[in-house]
Amino acid sequence: MTVHWRKSSYSGGVDDQHCVELGRLTPGVGIGVRDSKDPDGGHLTLTTTQLAGVIAQIKQHAEG
Template sequence: MNVSKAVWRKSSRSSGNGGACVEVAGLSDAIGIRDSKDPYGPRLIVGRSEFAALLATLKH
């Protein structure tokens, strides 16, 4: 999947102290996840339903 034109955003809950942060990007039929400290490194691409399930699990 081509993510070269993806618009990545950092969580509003990320602190500004250089800690561990992730960025996400909405893709055509998936969600991209990457380490904000390594924007050119590996990316995880998951389906939208899988991402929704992850968020639901994290909120509980």
């Protein structure tokens, strides 16, 4: 299985220290989330619902 990773447009920071990539895994498995600075370090697998929840929490924290 080849996963095409896409770097978040919100990644960055000093020396690009906050780098997150997302990749669609095998259909039905979910979305992979990994640190782009350590692509061989593994990834977190989330369902689309879980990923939406994480994003909502991040947005809420940023606003609050």
